[in-house]
Amino acid sequence: MTNDTIAAIATPPGTGGVAVIRISGPDAEAVLKKVFPRDSFTHGQLVYGSIRREGELLDMAMAVLFYAPKSYTGEHTAELHCHGSAVGVRRVLDYVLECGARPAQPGEFTRRAFLNGKMDLSQAEAVCDFISASSRAGAKASLGQLAGTLKKRVLSFQDMLTDALARVEAVVEYPEEDLEEETAEELLPILEKMQAGLLGLADTYRAGRIAKEGLRVVLAGKPNVGKSSLLNALTGMDRAIVTNVPGTTRDTIEQEFDLGGIAVYLTDTAGIRSTDDEIEAQGVKRSENAINESKLAIFMLDGSGEITEEDHLAMRALKKSKADLLVVLNKLDACERLSEEDVKREFGVFPLRISAKTGAGIDTLKQKLLEYAEQDKTAAEVLITNERHVFALRRAADEIGEAIAAMKQGIDMDCVTIDLNAAWASLGEITGKTVSEEIIDRIFTKFCLGK
Known part of the structure; x- marks a missing residue:
């Protein structure tokens, strides 16, 4: 109502x-x-x-x-x-x-703003994202969408599709003019460029999602390699207890810190090893769960010792997960017994040398984390932060791809019209021009009361 x-x-x-x-x-x-x-x-x-x-x-x-x-x-x-x-x-x-x-009802004020044409659906969703933003990067991304940056991009794609549809429908309407081959030749590079643009915009979702939700990083490795010391060094606080006794950390410890405006949720884990200690075994299990839930795992090795079976056990647990991997060789301050070449030979990757104790290499590690968080981020104004938008963009790109294939194969232009109309409708799901009432209901029920 x-x-x-x-x-x-x-x-x-x-x-x-x-x-x-x-x-x-x-x-x-x-x-x-x-x-x-x-x-x-x-x-x-x-x-x-x-x-x-x-x-x-x-x-x-x-x-x-x-x-x-x-x-x-x-x-x-x-x-x-x-x-x-x-x-x-x-x-x-x-x-x-x-x-x-x-x-x-929750979100009813913003829903009315959408229905009354005060904002499109992408802007309405950005209101919710801005309110719930947990970092400067998330707030910036949602505020850009609230200002209409995504709306403008989507409308520009729809305008291009409208022009293409007009050309194709003219061919269908006036077959006696025999313009099919000429029109296809002119439209193909335009449609291919448009498809690439849609996919490029969709690819910003990885960086956009990290900006919105933060980056989950887990510290993993065998006991006593310095995971707790690294958590303290990265966050700048004595959050985790540090001792020389292996197995001090029995449970996961999470601490948030700001990295260039991005919220990083850093999890220190119990050392991964075989153990008969029931409590430590539960800690190891929780470590494995934390690894599976994280986007990036920092695999730590002790540079003052040698590679052991426990290191291989930890690496096997990491390889079973979907987490990306960054290898760190700790204890740069101690007597070096393990080189980068040794690690490369054993695990196939060069590590970053640090000292969690003295802070050596920590700034470089932070820079690596920031580069990881922002990879795939383009110079474009828009970062896609919504999974629904990603699906719509990729579906539109696929439908344009169908139109391109049909043109190249000389299939009747009526089929091309169907594909281009479908792509236009897919993009309309982002702005709200072609979205179903069910999706609208689902979106606005996520809002807080009074917004």
Whole structure:
């Protein structure tokens, strides 16, 4: 229902300095005047006054009214800026509901903004992503989409498809002109470039997902190679207990830190080895689970010793996982007994030498982590952060690929029209022009209440 008036608390629950109640719909002004008596309001101007119910003072507050269509939702929208008392703001909301509004559903304000053409679906989804962003990189990526960068890219692709469709349909409409071969020759490079552009945009999802969700990195290796020391060195805090006793870490320890604006979730694990100790065995099992859940594993070796069967056991566990691998040779400060060439010969990869104890090589390791997180990131303004968008982009690229193949094989242009229309519709699922009601419902139920 978009012809009724809704209301909700738009600020987080609990006690704070200010709490905001948002009201939107055709009767927003009438409801506001009942709750906050005033003859008239000026668009966008905050006014101070009292909220009373049957003479009882509920709060002293600020009120503002935005007239349609110059509001977030595109409807008449009002806000009450109350004191941040959990009890007080609840009483004011109850009064607002008594005066003609109904409780809003999660995401209903933004849904109305989408339905009223204030934003497309990619921008609406970016609102949710921006609110939940856990890092500067995630906030930047979602804010760019909120500003319409993805919308503009998708619309540009749709415009190109519309032009191509016009050319193809002219061939179908006027077969006597015999333009099929000429049109195919002109359109093929355009469609191939478009397909490459769609796939390139979809490929930014890896970097976009890391920006949005953070990078999960696990420290793995046999006991006493310096994993806990490395966690402390990378995060800049004494988060993990460090001793010379193998098996000190019995459980996984996770610590978040910021790396160039990206949230990195670093997990220290129990050393992987065969053990009869029941508690340590559980720690080893949890280590293996942590490896499987991580995007990148840092495999640590002790540069002051030799490669052992326990190192091979840890490497076998890493190879069973889907985690990418970065090999680190620790204890650069100690007497060197293991060289990079030894590691290359044994495991097929050159390691990075560090000392978790003194900090030598840590900055280089951080740079390697940042390069890993940002690989596939292009100079384009847009980073794809939504899996739904990736599927739509790749599906559109596949459908354009079908059209290209049909042209090259000389198949009837009617088939090409079907493929190009399908590609246009796939891109419309990103902007919301061709998306189903079911998908719209699913998207907005993920929003917080009051947004």
